[in-house]
Amino acid sequence: MWLGAHVSIAKGFANAVKMTIKMKGNTFQFFVRNPRGGKARALEAADLLEAHALMREHHFGAVVAHAPYVYNLASTKEQIRRFTVHALKEDLQRLKLMGVPYLVVHVGTHGGQGEEQGLSLVVEGLKEVLVEIPAQTQILLEGMAGAGTELGYSFEQLAEILRRCDDHPGLGFCLDSSHLTGAGYDLAALAAVKQKIKQLLDWSRVKVWHLNDSRFPLGSRKDRHAKLGEGFLGLETIRKIVCDRELERLLFLLETPNDEAGYAAEIALVKELRKQAKML
Numbered sequence: 001m002w003l004g005a006h007v008s009i010a011k012g013f014a015n016a017v018k019m020t021i022k023m024k025g026n027t028f029q030f031f032v033r034n035p036r037g038g039k040a041r042a043l044e045a046a047d048l049l050e051a052h053a054l055m056r057e058h059h060f061g062a063v064v065a066h067a068p069y070v071y072n073l074a075s076t077k078e079q080i081r082r083f084t085v086h087a088l089k090e091d092l093q094r095l096k097l098m099g100v101p102y103l104v105v106h107v108g109t110h111g112g113q114g115e116e117q118g119l120s121l122v123v124e125g126l127k128e129v130l131v132e133i134p135a136q137t138q139i140l141l142e143g144m145a146g147a148g149t150e151l152g153y154s155f156e157q158l159a160e161i162l163r164r165c166d167d168h169p170g171l172g173f174c175l176d177s178s179h180l181t182g183a184g185y186d187l188a189a190l191a192a193v194k195q196k197i198k199q200l201l202d203w204s205r206v207k208v209w210h211l212n213d214s215r216f217p218l219g220s221r222k223d224r225h226a227k228l229g230e231g232f233l234g235l236e237t238i239r240k241i242v243c244d245r246e247l248e249r250l251l252f253l254l255e256t257p258n259d260e261a262g263y264a265a266e267i268a269l270v271k272e273l274r275k276q277a278k279m280l
Contacts, residue, residue: 001242001279002061003270004028005254005263009041013098014050021058023264024271029208029253032065032091032103040090043097052099061251064140064174064208065095067105073125074108074118074151081125088129088139096134102207102251104140104174107152107161118151123164126171133170140174140208145182145223153183153221155200162202173201176210176255177241178226181233184219188233190240209250211270213238227256228266235273242270243277 004025009016013030020028033040055063071084088105095103110118126139133139141161146153152161162171175197177187185193197203213231215224229235241247254266 029064076111138172142174146221172205174208178212178214181214
């Protein structure tokens with residue numbers, strides 16, 4: 001199983017790998033630049049070489065970058081949409097140099113102009129970015145909870161974006177257990193949710209699962225992450241998710257409200273749940 005957490009690369013890419021090894025993970029997620037959209041940290045060849053050597057030595061899976069929250073392809077403001085397109089192009093080239101295949105991106109918020117107009121702007125922006133996307137790299141659209149004017153809260157919307165982008169191979173999906181809960185997908189009935197994913201999305205394009213509990217109940221349309229077993233999902237539903245054979249191929253990434261020690265404890269918890277199910 002590929003399991004890790006969201007960590008900082010402020011002290012270098014290799015340092016993020018070392019943090020993950022210390023937590024006993026084998027993958028991780030990081031912000032490609034400051035989450036509020038600041039300048040990206042300069043890349044250093046020695047740092048990247050050390051990081052990849054460590055990942056090979058410790059048998060890591062792929063690692064994942066996350067785009068800043070300020071990106072919004074559906075914005076009512078043209079300057080924000082243009083900034084987002086420009087920054088995404090830069091980020092994807094940066095990830096090519098880093099050897100990172102996935103960039104998780106929030107679909108966007110339509111700001112009151114309506115979902116159809118918002119989706120049209122998202123598709124327009126993605127098409128411009130996808131023309132220049134490096135080979136072997138994917139933008140992973142993250143399914144959202146549907147708070148406010150968020151887009152991408154239903155499998156139908158995610159499927160529509162993919163269809164209108166001509167099923168471009170540079171697009172994939174990231175699912176989040178807290179977001180799914182907020183959006184009304186009952187993960188206690190995991191088999192039914194998986195069936196809906198298979199019906200509406202290309203299952204092979206689902207690459208990443210953000211593993212979080214939820215502070216709010218099913219269908220709340222709220223995005224508030226909780227520690228594993230301490231929210232409305234509960235430990236039994238978390239057990240179902242991490243012990244599901246079809247989900248094993250995914251990169252599981254913790255985004256719970258934790259520090260390094262807390263993430264280490266949750267990684268150990270997930271491994272224990274799988275051990276109890278005899279899946280290790």
